[in-house]
Amino acid sequence: MMDADTMVLPRLGDAVVEDPWGEDRPRRAAARAATAARRWRIAAWLLPAALTGALGAARITASAPSAGELATRRAATSSWPGIGAALTGDEVALGPYHLLLRAWAALFGAADLALRVPSLLAMIGAAALVGALAARIATPAAGLAGGAIFAVLPTSIRYAQEAQPYALAVFAAVLATWLLVPALDRPGPRRLVPYAGAVLLLGLCQPVALLLLAGHGWIVLAFRRRVAVRWLAAVVLGLIPVAALLASGLRDGGHLASGVRPGAAVLAATPGDLFGVAALGGVLAGLALFSLPLRYAAAICTAWALVPALGLLALAQAAPVWSAANLLFTVPAWAVLGGVALSRARVAGAVAVLALVALLAVAAQLPG
Known part of the structure; x- marks a missing residue:
């Protein structure tokens, strides 16, 4: 065979080098940075959710049902005509939750574990949204820290293990605030209608938690006054x-x-009562101070943490409604503020504070 008829395959080493001058190097570096940022944002909600699930599921059936849980069980095992009575009388605030648990029990039974699972799922969702919210208004590091703080709080674990509406109200409060941030930046129906749905869910879970709207209203008037009418329309739709x-x-x-x-x-x-141990409240209050000044991002959670508490205090002057359980929906705000503060600290300092929070939380749950 003649040389002209012979096919010569080039060796790999002879291949032309692409981009010999390194012109695509910045683009590849930007792509790697974007991928890493996306992974951190996923971790900011995924890890707190997993931690909450693990801590909440541990010993979920160890405690005996409380008086509130016994009322939930009675509602969950009653006939459908009987459960309708929960919408009136003394049970008005618990009626929608009892209806939900009645439907849940029809599918999964009325054992302690079955009735507590909705609260566990709600707290897992709340932890995920705490991390996502902190990452949205600050950084993924703030999301990880804030979500971890929320996950280890004794009250987060306690109400994840109780068949009462408080965990669902916490989830609805975080969801409403998470939806508020993009709705105020781009206030179209696509964002305001889901926000109205979250307001509706919050009111059905725990009517007194609608005090959250006072905090949201303060943010609207202070920072986004031009969208006040559209925000108010969404609130009315949900209410x-x-x-x-x-x-x-x-x-x-x-x-x-x-x-x-x-x-x-x-x-x-x-x-x-609100955080499980007073020292944890002191730590979170101190961290909240370090998350200031009151710029828009931090002010969202500052208003969420403080304005509803002041509103409940004023309301309690006319009616006996003051309790830590009625303020539980403000706990995620403190966790987010703590996460924002820790994201500004050095890694060693942030880890030390997180370890202190975890230590205090564990100590609060040890039998005394």
Whole structure:
């Protein structure tokens, strides 16, 4: 065979080198950075959710049912005509939750574990949204730290293991705030309608938690006044069904929420009741100070943490509604502020504070 008829395959080493001058190097570096940032944003919500799930599932059936859980079980095992009575009378605030648990029990049974699973799932979702919210308004590092703080708090674990509506209200509060941020930046129906849905969910889970809207309203008036009318329209859309339900129940003698009138001793005990131990409240309050100044991002959670508490305090002067459980929906705000503060610290300092929070949380749950 002649040389001209012979096919010569080039060796790999003879291949022309692409981009010999390194012109694509910045683009490849940007692509790697974007991929890494995307992974950190995923970790910011995924890891807190996994941690909450693990801590909440551990010993979920160890405690005996509380009085509130016994009421939930009675509702979950009653007949459908009987459960309808929960929408009026003294149970007005618990009626929608009891209806939900009645449907849940029809599918999964009314054992302690089955009735507590919705609360566990709600807290897992809340932890994921805490991480996602902190990552959205600050950095993925803030999301990881804030989500971890929320996950290890004794009250997060406790209410993840109780068949009561508080965990669902926490989830709805975080969801509403998470949806508020993009809705205020681009206030179209595509974003405001889901926000209205979250407001509706919050009101059905825990009517007194609608005090969150006072915090949202402060943010709108302080930073996004031009969208106030559209925000208010979304709020009204979410509140109409809740208002109709509450009006019917209150007219029949029901009450908005259970609690006490806030004396000095009650107020002093609130941080310990709200966070599981008073020292944790002190740590989170200190971290919140380091998340200032009150720029838009940090102010969202500052208003969420403080304005509803002040509103409940004012409301409690007229009716006995003050309790830590009625303020549980503000706990994620403190966790986000703590995460934002830790994201600004050095790694060693942030790890030390997270270890302190975890240590205090574990100590609070040890039998005394």
